[in-house]
Amino acid sequence: MNLWEIINSNLLPEEEKQKLMDKYRSGEITKERMIIIIIEIMEQREIIRHDSPLSCKTIRRRITIEELYNARIIDLETYNLLKQGKRDIRDIMELTHVKHYLYGTGCVAGVTTESSSKISLYQAMKREFLEPELAISLLEAQAATGFIVDPVNNETLTVDEAVRKGVVGPELHDKLLSAERAVTGYKDPYSGKIISLFQAMKKDLVPEDYAMKMLEAQTATGGIIDPEFQFHLPADIAMQRGYINKETNED
Numbered sequence: 001m002n003l004w005e006i007i008n009s010n011l012l013p014e015e016e017k018q019k020l021m022d023k024y025r026s027g028e029i030t031k032e033r034m035i036i037i038i039i040e041i042m043e044q045r046e047i048i049r050h051d052s053p054l055s056c057k058t059i060r061r062r063i064t065i066e067e068l069y070n071a072r073i074i075d076l077e078t079y080n081l082l083k084q085g086k087r088d089i090r091d092i093m094e095l096t097h098v099k100h101y102l103y104g105t106g107c108v109a110g111v112t113t114e115s116s117s118k119i120s121l122y123q124a125m126k127r128e129f130l131e132p133e134l135a136i137s138l139l140e141a142q143a144a145t146g147f148i149v150d151p152v153n154n155e156t157l158t159v160d161e162a163v164r165k166g167v168v169g170p171e172l173h174d175k176l177l178s179a180e181r182a183v184t185g186y187k188d189p190y191s192g193k194i195i196s197l198f199q200a201m202k203k204d205l206v207p208e209d210y211a212m213k214m215l216e217a218q219t220a221t222g223g224i225i226d227p228e229f230q231f232h233l234p235a236d237i238a239m240q241r242g243y244i245n246k247e248t249n250e251d
Contacts, residue, residue: 016041054082056089058102059147059156060183060230065089067229071237073101101232103156104222107142110151118151122168136175139168144182144197144214145221146232182214185227196227196243215248 020037023029029037055064069079074092081087092098111124119127121142125135142148148162149155155165159176162168168176185194186205195203197218201211218224222232224243238244 054089056093058231060158063093063102063229063231065092068092068098071101071226071229071231071233073098073231073234100222101234104146104232105220107138107145107149107217107221109142109149120149120151120167122172126169136172139172139176140179141214141217143176143179145217146183146225146230148176179214182211182218183225183227183230194227196224196241198224198244198248199242212248215244 020029020034024031024034054066055062057063065074065079065082068074069076074082078087078092082089082092093102110118110120111129112118119129121130121135121138124130125132130138139148143159147156148159148167150157150162150165150167157165157167159168159173159180162176163170163173182197185196186200187193188195188199188203189205190203197206197211197214200206201208215224218232219235223235224233224238225231226233226238226241226243233241233243235244239246
């Protein structure tokens with residue numbers, strides 16, 4: 001199929017066709033540029049066509065409506081409306097209580113300087129606004145509660161992404177990856193399965209004082225994180241799944 005056959009087909013929205021032809025006739029774009037634009041439009045339409053209305057992308061993975069319902073983050077009525085196509089999952093994910101579990105309620109993201117500019121915790125440490133011990137502790141809490149925060153660009157990043165983008169230095173990579181396992185889980189050397197931070201602590205794979213500090217950070221920012229689905233859970237669901245016990249939850 002050549003360019004003009006594509007233009008005259010139903011592969012492109014009518015409005016887009018008209019815009020392209022107008023720009024081409026006026027000399028605003030060349031034939032080569034028009035081909036590139038058409039490819040981009042078609043690729044985007046393909047992405048949208050295959051994007052499931054019953055799941056949505058978050059920072060680490062796609063979340064399905066079944067996962068949200070099973071975690072009691074959405075109720076049965078909302079679940080059924082989503083299944084029937086009467087609600088859009090993207091709208092549901094913007095609801096305050098849903099965002100609370102998917103992204104947490106926030107933590108110390110950075111430091112505001114005397115000139116009112118925002119800098120990251122790492123930069124605050126490097127510029128001696130924060131003691132290294134405090135800055136690293138706050139960064140570990142970020143990693144253990146979901147993601148590293150870039151307050152300058154208002155981004156949430158995995159540890160690997162944060163290092164690549166220079167939000168934290170490479171010398172902290174291993175330490176923060178270790179903290180991030182509170183989100184992504186620990187491999188049980190006995191069963192080979194991925195287990196939660198609490199379960200790893202109970203198996204003496206993680207020091208208790210360190211684990212309790214990370215669990216407290218998770219609880220304070222949205223709830224215990226499920227290592228399989230990597231979002232926060234309501235306390236009763238976290239206990240049902242064995243990611244915390246009643247005694248620890250009440251501490």
